[in-house]
Amino acid sequence: MSAVGQESAVTTVAPNAGAERQPARKATGRRIEPFAAVSYVTVTLFGLFCLVPLWMIVAGSLTDESVLGLNGYSLFPAPFSLRAYELLFTGQSLLNGYVASLFITIVGTILSISCTASIAWVIARRLPFISRPLTIFAYVPMLFNGGLVPFYLLVTQVLGLTNSWFAMILPLMLAPFLIFVTVSFFRQMPEEILDAARIDGAGELRIFFQIVLPLSKPILAVLGLFYAVTYWNEWFTGLLFLSDPDKFPLQLILQNLISNVTNAASLPSSAGAAMAPVYQLRFAMTVLTVGPILLAYPFAQRFFVKGITLGATKG
Amino acid sequence: MTVPKARAVAAGSRRRGLSSRDSLVLLLLAVPGIAWFLVFAYGPMVGLVVAFKAFNIRDGIFGSPWNGLANFRYFLTSGDAATIVFNTVFLNALFLGASLFAGLVLALMLNEIRGGPYRRFMQSVIFFPYFVSPIVISIMLQVILSGVGGRGGLVNNLLSIVDLPQVSWYTEPGAWPWILTIVKVWQLGGYTSVIFLAAITSISEEVYEAAALDGASRWRMALSITVPLLLPTFAVLVVLGVGRMFFGDFATIYAIVQDNGVLFPTTDVIDTYVFRSLRMIGDFGTTAAIGLFQSVVGFVFVAAAVMVQRRFQKESSIL
Numbered sequence: 206m207s208a209v210g211q212e213s214a215v216t217t218v219a220p221n222a223g224a225e226r227q228p229a230r231k232a233t234g235r236r237i238e239p240f241a242a243v244s245y246v247t248v249t250l251f252g253l254f255c256l257v258p259l260w261m262i263v264a265g266s267l268t269d270e271s272v273l274g275l276n277g278y279s280l281f282p283a284p285f286s287l288r289a290y291e292l293l294f295t296g297q298s299l300l301n302g303y304v305a306s307l308f309i310t311i312v313g314t315i316l317s318i319s320c321t322a323s324i325a326w327v328i329a330r331r332l333p334f335i336s337r338p339l340t341i342f343a344y345v346p347m348l349f350n351g352g353l354v355p356f357y358l359l360v361t362q363v364l365g366l367t368n369s370w371f372a373m374i375l376p377l378m379l380a381p382f383l384i385f386v387t388v389s390f391f392r393q394m395p396e397e398i399l400d401a402a403r404i405d406g407a408g409e410l411r412i413f414f415q416i417v418l419p420l421s422k423p424i425l426a427v428l429g430l431f432y433a434v435t436y437w438n439e440w441f442t443g444l445l446f447l448s449d450p451d452k453f454p455l456q457l458i459l460q461n462l463i464s465n466v467t468n469a470a471s472l473p474s475s476a477g478a479a480m481a482p483v484y485q486l487r488f489a490m491t492v493l494t495v496g497p498i499l500l501a502y503p504f505a506q507r508f509f510v511k512g513i514t515l516g517a518t519k520g
Numbered sequence: 521m522t523v524p525k526a527r528a529v530a531a532g533s534r535r536r537g538l539s540s541r542d543s544l545v546l547l548l549l550a551v552p553g554i555a556w557f558l559v560f561a562y563g564p565m566v567g568l569v570v571a572f573k574a575f576n577i578r579d580g581i582f583g584s585p586w587n588g589l590a591n592f593r594y595f596l597t598s599g600d601a602a603t604i605v606f607n608t609v610f611l612n613a614l615f616l617g618a619s620l621f622a623g624l625v626l627a628l629m630l631n632e633i634r635g636g637p638y639r640r641f642m643q644s645v646i647f648f649p650y651f652v653s654p655i656v657i658s659i660m661l662q663v664i665l666s667g668v669g670g671r672g673g674l675v676n677n678l679l680s681i682v683d684l685p686q687v688s689w690y691t692e693p694g695a696w697p698w699i700l701t702i703v704k705v706w707q708l709g710g711y712t713s714v715i716f717l718a719a720i721t722s723i724s725e726e727v728y729e730a731a732a733l734d735g736a737s738r739w740r741m742a743l744s745i746t747v748p749l750l751l752p753t754f755a756v757l758v759v760l761g762v763g764r765m766f767f768g769d770f771a772t773i774y775a776i777v778q779d780n781g782v783l784f785p786t787t788d789v790i791d792t793y794v795f796r797s798l799r800m801i802g803d804f805g806t807t808a809a810i811g812l813f814q815s816v817v818g819f820v821f822v823a824a825a826v827m828v829q830r831r832f833q834k835e836s837s838i839l
Contacts, residue, residue, distance in 0.1 A: 324553030351564025352811020
């Protein structure tokens with residue numbers, strides 16, 4: 206969702222709030238209303254619509270290439286084959302890709318969270334002559350930006366980050382929208398705790414690191430998840446700035462597989478070019494790229510819902 | 521960000537006892553962030569002078585000779601301008617309308633499903649596509665539209681069941697605004713529904729109870745209570761979306777369309793056009809000029825949207 210101009214403020218909406226609500230209705234002896242029946246059916250269909258494409262990829266990755274070529278996709282993998290995964294796991298590319306993706310995601314997320322929380326706290330403290338100019342300073346880039354060309358020249362000519370993972374990390378490091386979400390979270394913090402610490406003689410930095418941050422775990426988790434997904438899914442900056450295939454993160458390896466199918470044959474170093482199951486490999490690679498997100502999903506979703514409702518509802 | 525008045529008063533206590541030395545110490549915390557903004561947000565704005573130059577790598581950004589408005593003239597007379605501006609606005613409008621509508625309908629319907637595991641499961645399922653990267657979406661789409669090795673695909677197989685001719689989707693530009701819209705609904709429908717569901721929870725339970733006493737059906741309640749009360753949220757989301765109309769998540773479009781020139785007439789937008797010209801032609805001056813044009817028009821959209829949004833927020837109780 207677009208972030209521009211959001212007057213974000215922390216709402217009192219609980220995480221997963223939508224799920225808690227019970228419509229008012231008498232439970233006993235009521236027939237099912239037509240609207241409720243339509244709702245069940247529609248929501249279920251939409252759920253299938255969301256899942257089927259993913260399932261087709263999973264099934265395709267487990268289907269033998271010869272059949273894939275003849276029948277196209279299949280909803281059930283027959284004949285079952287793990288060959289693509291074997292190839293991927295014996296080759297070097299997958300490992301390189303994971304190393305790159307993990308580096309970008311982990312280092313990027315840590316940098317992002319620390320910088321976002323720090324600048325947000327300075328804004329949230331309402332310091333005279335500092336906080337308000339800083340707010341405007343962080344807000345203007347949401348309204349106006351230089352565009353792709355100056356950005357490209359900056360990263361390649363001025364900073365010289367070509368072929369560096371930091372070319373994928375630094376440009377995404379701060380999201381003004383998330384800074385403002387964090388500011389509104391910080392402003393909800395009970396003043397008494399901070400005052401108590403001040404009376405005990407704690408300095409400003411100590412208050413931030415030892416009191417504010419430990420009390421801010423929910424918002425830090427939200428930041429972490431939003432940034433982590435951004436970094437994990439990022440490929441556009443990679444396409445712009447990375448040319449060494451050994452440094453490609455997973456998304457970029459996949460992108461290479463789509464734009465040039467013949468490249469797929471040379472992907473696993475152990476496979477002969479003629480024999481490599483090109484499509485099956487592509488699907489398997491896709492599954493392995495989405496995999497970590499699927500594993501983290503049950504945990505992540507709760508926080509994401511919180512993040513959205515923090516930022517997007519209420520003024 | 522304006523400071524709401526009530527909070528500004530409460531903030532008085534925050535300032536108490538803070539020396540200017542403390543302020544400076546705190547400012548240290550902001551230094552990395554400030555540095556980032558200067559380099560990555562404000563730096564490119566300075567770099568926009570390239571738009572007015574005949575740029576060459578050897579002389580650099582400031583050494584290259586000026587050439588006035590030639591870059592802009594070149595773009596505006598090239599014949600592509602109208603197409604990509606239209607595509608940008610048209611596609612964004614389709615995406616915004618469709619994903620908001622889908623989100624609203626899904627939220628209303630999820631609200632009818634009693635709490636419990638099934639509802640939680642369905643919420644997770646429809647929210648999931650938000651996490652899927654553009655590249656993966658592009659691969660899924662290929663499987664569905666053209667199948668493996670260009671044979672069939674799910675959609676074509678369905679078409680042949682009802683005796684319709686097969687379509688070679690990747691050579692059919694007319695279909696792509698709608699295909700991309702469906703992709704956006706897939707990607708953002710669940711996400712948007714969460715925003716609406718959160719707004720639904722803030723509607724007072726008594727309104728529904730009163731309606732139930734009057735014998736209203738659930739459908740009637742959704743239509744006459746929930747939807748009107750969600751309108752302010754809807755309006756703000758529309759306004760924000762309109763503000764972004766000149767920009768957008770074009771990594772998604774590029775991931776899907778790639779360099780398939782057949783589809784450009786309906787799918788080429790400002791961002792993809794700029795990216796392609798930069799990579800293939802390497803004409804920095806003209807592409808920077810297009811970027812500046814985009815930023816200026818985009819700014820007008822955003823500024824207007826923010827102003828309209830302020831009005832909505834003053835008048836509505838929810839936002």
